[in-house]
Amino acid sequence: MIEDGRPIFVQIAEQIENDIIDGVLPEEGQVPSTNEFAAFHRINPATAGKGVNLLVENGVLYKRRGIGMFVASGAREQLLARRRAEFSADYLRPLIAEAAKLGISTHHLAELIRKEEAGS
Numbered sequence: 001m002i003e004d005g006r007p008i009f010v011q012i013a014e015q016i017e018n019d020i021i022d023g024v025l026p027e028e029g030q031v032p033s034t035n036e037f038a039a040f041h042r043i044n045p046a047t048a049g050k051g052v053n054l055l056v057e058n059g060v061l062y063k064r065r066g067i068g069m070f071v072a073s074g075a076r077e078q079l080l081a082r083r084r085a086e087f088s089a090d091y092l093r094p095l096i097a098e099a100a101k102l103g104i105s106t107h108h109l110a111e112l113i114r115k116e117e118a119g120s
Contacts, residue, residue, distance in 0.1 A: 008043055012051030017060065017079050020071055027076060031061060031069040 004011070019025040032040075037048035052069055055061040060075045072078075099109045 008041075009047050009050035009054065012037055012041070012043075012048055013054045016051070016055055020060065020076050021079055021083075023076075025071050027071050027073050029071050030067075031071060033068055 016025065016031060020027075025031060031052070034045050034048040034052055037043070037051070038045040041048070052061060056063065056069070059072055060079065061069045062072050063069055096106065096109070099106070104112070
């Protein structure tokens with residue numbers, strides 16, 4: 001795992017979320033076991049389990065007794081909706097507020113974004 005200051009179990013949960021969003025883990029598909037996550041990332045299985053359980057609590061994963069963990073139906077759209085809301089709160093609102101302080105209209109801001117995108 002990348003050491004980015006966040007707890008490892010949160011990073012595990014985010015990795016699973018990313019795999020669901022990217023289609024690597026399809027809805028109703030089985031998720032690697034906590035032991036597999038632990039071995040791959042060289043972490044304690046309890047830490048991996050904590051990340052998986054976080055997603056179970058949020059309705060992204062569910063357990064089939066004796067078989068393992070699976071991606072819930074609708075999980076991808078649920079994750080996308082949550083991440084879009086977080087994106088808006090974390091990036092768009094502050095961007096719009098800073099643009100307003102600088103006297104940049106939303107129309108001009110949109111032009112700047114299009115220009116930046118074209119340059120990438």
